[in-house]
Amino acid sequence: xxxxxxxxxxxxxxxxxxxYLAPGAQESDVGRRVCVPFGxxxxxxxxxxxxxxxxxxxxKLKPVRDIxxxxxxxxxxxxxxxxxCSGYYQHPVGEVMALALPPALRRRNVLPRLPxxxxxxxxxxxxxxxxxxxxxxxxxxxxxxxxxxGAMTRDELRAISAAAAKQLPDLLxxxxxxxxxEGRNRKAAVGPELLEEQRRAVxxxxxxxxxxxxxxxxxxxxxxxTEVYLRLIAGALERGGQALxxxxxxxxxxxxxxxxxxxxxxxRLVSLHSSMAEGARxxxxxxxxxxxxDIVLGTRLSVFTPLPRLALIVVDEEHDPSFKQQEGMRYxxxxxxxxxxxxxxxxxxxxxxxxxxxxxxxxxxxxYTLLELTARAVAEAMPEVRCVDTRREKLQDGMSEHLLRAxxxxxxxxxxxxxFLNRRGYAPVLACxxxxxxxxxxxxxxxxxxxxxxxxxxxxxxxREERIPVxxxxxxxxxxxxxxxxxxxxxxxxxxxxxxxxxxxxxxxxTKSQSRWHAVLEAIHKGExxxxxxxQMLAKGHDFPNLTLVGVLNADAALFAADFRAxxxxxAQLMQVGGRxxxxxLPGQVLVQTQYPEHPLYRALAAHDFAAFAAGQLAERERAxxxxxxxxxxxxxxxxxxxxxxxxxxxxxxxxAGLATGExxxxxxxxxxLHRLAHLERAQxxxxxxxxxxxxxxxxxxxxxxxxxxxxxxxxxHIDVDPLEF
Amino acid sequence: xxxxxxxxxxxGSIIELAQLRHTPAGVPVLNFRIAHASEQIEAGxxxxxECELQAVALGQTALLLQGAKPGDGTRLTGFLVAKSTQxxxxxxxxxxxxxxxxSNHGV
Numbered sequence: 001x002x003x004x005x006x007x008x009x010x011x012x013x014x015x016x017x018x019x020y021l022a023p024g025a026q027e028s029d030v031g032r033r034v035c036v037p038f039g040x041x042x043x044x045x046x047x048x049x050x051x052x053x054x055x056x057x058x059x060k061l062k063p064v065r066d067i068x069x070x071x072x073x074x075x076x077x078x079x080x081x082x083x084x085c086s087g088y089y090q091h092p093v094g095e096v097m098a099l100a101l102p103p104a105l106r107r108r109n110v111l112p113r114l115p116x117x118x119x120x121x122x123x124x125x126x127x128x129x130x131x132x133x134x135x136x137x138x139x140x141x142x143x144x145x146x147x148x149x150g151a152m153t154r155d156e157l158r159a160i161s162a163a164a165a166k167q168l169p170d171l172l173x174x175x176x177x178x179x180x181x182e183g184r185n186r187k188a189a190v191g192p193e194l195l196e197e198q199r200r201a202v203x204x205x206x207x208x209x210x211x212x213x214x215x216x217x218x219x220x221x222x223x224x225x226t227e228v229y230l231r232l233i234a235g236a237l238e239r240g241g242q243a244l245x246x247x248x249x250x251x252x253x254x255x256x257x258x259x260x261x262x263x264x265x266x267x268r269l270v271s272l273h274s275s276m277a278e279g280a281r282x283x284x285x286x287x288x289x290x291x292x293x294d295i296v297l298g299t300r301l302s303v304f305t306p307l308p309r310l311a312l313i314v315v316d317e318e319h320d321p322s323f324k325q326q327e328g329m330r331y332x333x334x335x336x337x338x339x340x341x342x343x344x345x346x347x348x349x350x351x352x353x354x355x356x357x358x359x360x361x362x363x364x365x366x367x368y369t370l371l372e373l374t375a376r377a378v379a380e381a382m383p384e385v386r387c388v389d390t391r392r393e394k395l396q397d398g399m400s401e402h403l404l405r406a407x408x409x410x411x412x413x414x415x416x417x418x419x420f421l422n423r424r425g426y427a428p429v430l431a432c433x434x435x436x437x438x439x440x441x442x443x444x445x446x447x448x449x450x451x452x453x454x455x456x457x458x459x460x461x462x463x464r465e466e467r468i469p470v471x472x473x474x475x476x477x478x479x480x481x482x483x484x485x486x487x488x489x490x491x492x493x494x495x496x497x498x499x500x501x502x503x504x505x506x507x508x509x510x511t512k513s514q515s516r517w518h519a520v521l522e523a524i525h526k527g528e529x530x531x532x533x534x535x536q537m538l539a540k541g542h543d544f545p546n547l548t549l550v551g552v553l554n555a556d557a558a559l560f561a562a563d564f565r566a567x568x569x570x571x572a573q574l575m576q577v578g579g580r581x582x583x584x585x586l587p588g589q590v591l592v593q594t595q596y597p598e599h600p601l602y603r604a605l606a607a608h609d610f611a612a613f614a615a616g617q618l619a620e621r622e623r624a625x626x627x628x629x630x631x632x633x634x635x636x637x638x639x640x641x642x643x644x645x646x647x648x649x650x651x652x653x654x655x656x657a658g659l660a661t662g663e664x665x666x667x668x669x670x671x672x673x674l675h676r677l678a679h680l681e682r683a684q685x686x687x688x689x690x691x692x693x694x695x696x697x698x699x700x701x702x703x704x705x706x707x708x709x710x711x712x713x714x715x716x717x718h719i720d721v722d723p724l725e726f
Numbered sequence: 727x728x729x730x731x732x733x734x735x736x737x738g739s740i741i742e743l744a745q746l747r748h749t750p751a752g753v754p755v756l757n758f759r760i761a762h763a764s765e766q767i768e769a770g771x772x773x774x775x776e777c778e779l780q781a782v783a784l785g786q787t788a789l790l791l792q793g794a795k796p797g798d799g800t801r802l803t804g805f806l807v808a809k810s811t812q813x814x815x816x817x818x819x820x821x822x823x824x825x826x827x828x829s830n831h832g833v
Contacts, residue, residue, distance in 0.1 A: 430750060433810040452750060470751040477807075478753050478784055 005054045006064060008034055008045040009082070011098035011106065015091075015707070018045070019054040021063040026050075031073030035066040035108050044108055046074060046097050068108065072289055078306045081340060088339075088696065090633075090703050090719045091329040099329055100304035104282035118179045119151040120168070126176030138167050143176060185266030186294055188234035191227060192377075198224055201371040202231045208347040209239060209311060214338055216318075216363040217351040219373030220382060220608065221579025222543075225351045226256075227377065229314045230263050232349060237267055237294055241311020241346075245297045246333055248320035249273075250540055254518055260297060272298030272305060275514060300325060300333030303340065313341050317540060318350035318359055319572055321724060330720040334359075353579060353610070354572035357621070358628040360614045376583070383550070383581040383588030385606040387597035395593075397493030398485050403551045403591050404497065410549050411501055411530055415586060417549040418532040419490060420539070420577045424507040425460075426452035426489045427482030432472035437480075445676040450482040451509065452489075462678035490553070491533045504529035506538050539577040545584035550577055552592040559599060562673065563726045564626050567601055571613055574605055627722070631692045633699055634723040635685045635706070639715040642671060642681035648711050649685040655705045656687065656698075663694035673726065680716075684726075732805040734818060736779065737826065738762035739799045746792050749784075756788040757781075760800065780809070781818040790823055799826035 004025045007017040020036050022029075030047050042065055054061055082100060086093040098106055122130075126143050133140035138161045145160050146152055157164040171177045194202065205215055219225040233243040247256065261269050270284040270293040287293040289306040296305050300323050315323070315334050323333040334350065341348035350359055350368070363370040376382065388400045396404065399419070410417045429447040430439040439448040441459040448457035448464070455468045471478045482489070491505045504523060511517035523529055524544055532538065532547075558570040574592065582588015594602060604613035622629045635652055637645040649669030656666045665688045672682040687702075689695035703719060711717070738760030747755050763776045781802060783791050794800070803822040808814045 434807065436811045450750060455751065468750045470749075470753065478749055478751070479755055479782065480749060482750055 002053065002058070003063075005051040005061065006034065007048045007051060008036055008064075009048050009094040009097050010036070010038060010043050010045040011094045012038075012043075013092055013095065015086070015093070017048050017093065019051070019056055019061055021058075021061045022050075022067065023063065025064075025067060029067050029069070029073065031075060031079055033068040033071070033105065034064050035068060036064050037062050042108075044068075044106055045094060046079075046101075048079060048093070066108075071105075071286055074289070075306055075308060077343060078304075080343065081304065081336075084339060084343075085329065085331055085336060087700070089329050089331050089721050090699055096329055099301070102278065102281040102285045104278045105285065119153060120146060120157065120177050120179055121151050122146040123176055123178050125174070126171070129174075129176055138163050139171060139176075142167060142171065146177070186237040186264065187266065188230065188237070188263050189265060191230060191263060194227065194231070195224065195373075195375060195377060197373045197375060198228050198231075198377070201228050201373065202235075204369065204371060205232050205347050205349060206235050209235060209241075210345070211347075212342045212345050213347045214341065214362070214368040215347065215349045215371055216355055216359055216368045217349050217371045217373065218355055218360075218363070218610070219351065219353060220376065221353045221576065222376040222379055222583040223353070223373035224377030225316070225353075225373065226259065228373070229316065229349070229351065230260070232312055232314065232347075233260075233264070233295060236312035237264065239311055240309065242288070242291070242293065242307045242309040243295050243312045243314070244302065244305065244307060244310065244337075245295065246303060246313070246315045246323070246337060247297065247299060248317045248540060249299050249322040250537055253521060253542075255521070255542075257297065260295060264295060267294040268292060269295045269297060270305075272296060272302040274299065274301055300331075303333040303336045310340075310344050311346055313337050313346060313348040315348070315350045317352055319352045319354055319356040320540070321569070324722075324724050326725070330718070330723070332722060335722065354575045355610075355614075357568055357614060357617055361618055361628045364618075379583050379585070379588070381582075381587065382608045383578055383590050385578055385590040385592065385608070387602050387606065388591050388593045389595070389597045390593050391595050397497070398490065398553050399493070399551070400591075400593055403593065406549055406551070406589065406591060407494075407498065407531060411498060414546075415549070416524070416527070416530060416532065416544060416547040417551065418534060418538060418544075418547055418577070418580060419494065419551045419553065420534060421485070421487055421490055421553045422535050422573070423484075423486045423554065424488075424509055424535055425449040425458070425486035426492075427486055428484040429482070430457060430468065430480055431483050432475060432477050432480045434477040434479075435472060435475040437472050437474040443676070443679040445674055449486065452482065453509075461674060464678075485554075487533050487535060494531055494533060498531065501530040502528065503531045503533060506532055506534035508535070508537065511537065536573055536577070538580065539573055542580060543583050544580055546586070547580055548582050548586045548588050550581045550588070550590045552577065552590070555592060556594050556596060559596060559601065564621065564624070565724065565726075568617060571601055571605060571610075575608075575610070578605070625688075630688050630690050631695045632723060633687045633695060634720040634726075635687070635717065636672070636682060636720065637684075637711075637715060637717040638677070638680040638682040639712055640680065642675065642683060644712050644715055645669075645681055645683040646671070648709070648715055648717065649683055651709060652702075652706050653685055655709075656702050659701050659705070660687075660698055661694060663691050664689040664698045733803070734806060735801065735803045736760070736762055736818070737764070737799065737801045738779065740794055740796050741778065743791070743794060743796060746788060753785055754788040754792075756783050756791050758783070758791065758794075760802065779818055780815065781820055783820040783823065787820055787823055791820075794825070800824065801826060 003021045003023040005019050006022045010018050032047050034045055034047050082096045086096045130143050236243040270287050272284050288296050291308045315337050318334050325331050338348050362368040388402045393400045407417045427450040430450045439457050441448050444461045446461050448459050451458055456465050458465050472480050487505055487507045494503050511520050558566045578590035581590055637648045639645040646669050653666050667686040669683050669685045672684050741761045742759040744757040758781050761778050765772055766775045801824040802820045804818050804820040806816040807819050809817050
């Protein structure tokens, strides 16, 4: 008899499965992890399928070392999800799975033991059998304990006898015991009264349970989107389903976790994000896989969590760029979430105050159902947004008199202000006024940023760090100056201006650890700061009830950026950061300092009119042939020298030109905007089509040819489907 | 050719004194201005001379100057440097400073 052959996905950069002999394998092993010999070592892979025979001659096949049966197999829909991502994002399936599995499951090690919550009860047969058993036998002791205690968990039984675990299957088989799921109360606690619009949104989605239906929940800042999510999760749980709630990196806070767990005190909530300890991440993944978890709350990578009872997917702040992975497989967790909802036939709710234009266009065309929340849930009104014309005013440390007076007024009233400047550090560059030297990063096409607090120069692109020099390296002048303004300098200026105020800077430098970040949020909530100086970290999703003023500095640069998505991002950022103002009982105000107060973007912002802004942007994109009216993929190459990267892309372009049908356009290879990063020079090549299937078909043919191209050893390339960055 | 020279000694009273500041590396810097007045011989005849000069002191010299106030008389020795790439105005970079008693020294 011939041995069955297993096709295995391995974490190697080759776009195919690997065949191994597996004498003892069964069809039920598909989806299990497997340990196989590879090269001189061994690797852990995932079994994709069982074949009667391989296309390779049998003598070329090696046997597997071990099929790891210590956890349930990954379900077929999970394998299909990995396969879809592999095809769509043009990434080897083994690497997709390596990314989707928690690191602990990619190694051959002892799995984290889940707390066993099965309850065991004695049956009638067990009761009848009990008197006939040897009194001191393990079975008798276990049955007697169950008889007197009612239900017990495995761990409790183990306390009676260490051999309980071995005895249990036997006792179950004899019918003396029965196992049951711990009676769990998945009911939601009582929430606040819903507004009419919220109720309508909840009812609408609730009708869609059990089938694929995509929704855009467009709610102004402070309109209570989270409450809608919670009601929908309650609905999913009532149906015995699992809910997946995806949130942006920075929004995953203890406040949100607490809010979810307070609402569902009896449900099992699993939080997943990449900075978790490996054991905890693996345990969460396994709880979801076994169907034990009811709610999975996590950042982009949790879109790959296996969920056998999945009933609802929610993507909060769906426009957030952190849903797009920027390395390895460049997937969009939001887009994968929509695909997954379709695959599993469940509703998916994308929520945002400033939806991405892709999602907005889908809602306008009717592909997604648009649900609007136009009223704030708690606050009386939207904050008043005003532009401060900085052409007519002399700024003091970058701030207008108008803004300074507004801050002073908040201080007097005991309310909080936020000054928003999306640039961390003390100053963006150190320069010598004598000779014109500037602090360039030797590895990047960027400047080293002055961090005065710890006397360092840092590259915000490659992470290079050095001491601030005592003198100009070119001419020796010691009196070198930081030029421009970052959050540290702004903090210093505000401290000098308002010596009585408690000032708290909130940027990445000041919130390096999770615990520090949470402490900062806590301090703001407790009112331990009067003036916040912050970057976009503060823009997202936080509720600060006492914050009534947001001042925005230096926003104009993004108006004229080369990236066609820059206005969309600026608008979203300003609307989000402005939305922090006046969310509770106190009215809020937003002051935007600009030299272009008449710019349509600022006008739409002042009118809180996302629809008008989006319509204008979409019209421009349609004229220019940009997404969502076209679909794009970017081939990028990096090499020690720019000409190597360009030459590689040029060859790729020539091959592509031979493969492309009329529906796909290939542009010229060009240097990237940040054309040098960490000593590598970078270039890119854009492929574009009005038809997504045409682009997809082209990409798989094209990349098959690109993969076998000869290239300099040090050259690296990757493909980015639906790129966000240019 | 002789080596280029750049050395100036001048007396004057302080007329403006900025706040002490520090370079990013932490070296103290003090910008100030002096007014000079004296009698000099020009083409064989005496004449009155007045001028103002920007000056800067770094390091220990800056700390020494920190206690000074406008009106104080000083004798400064240093070299001249253009203010910046944009302005070629000379600034006296002070290496040595002596405070002069009384008010009629060079004023």
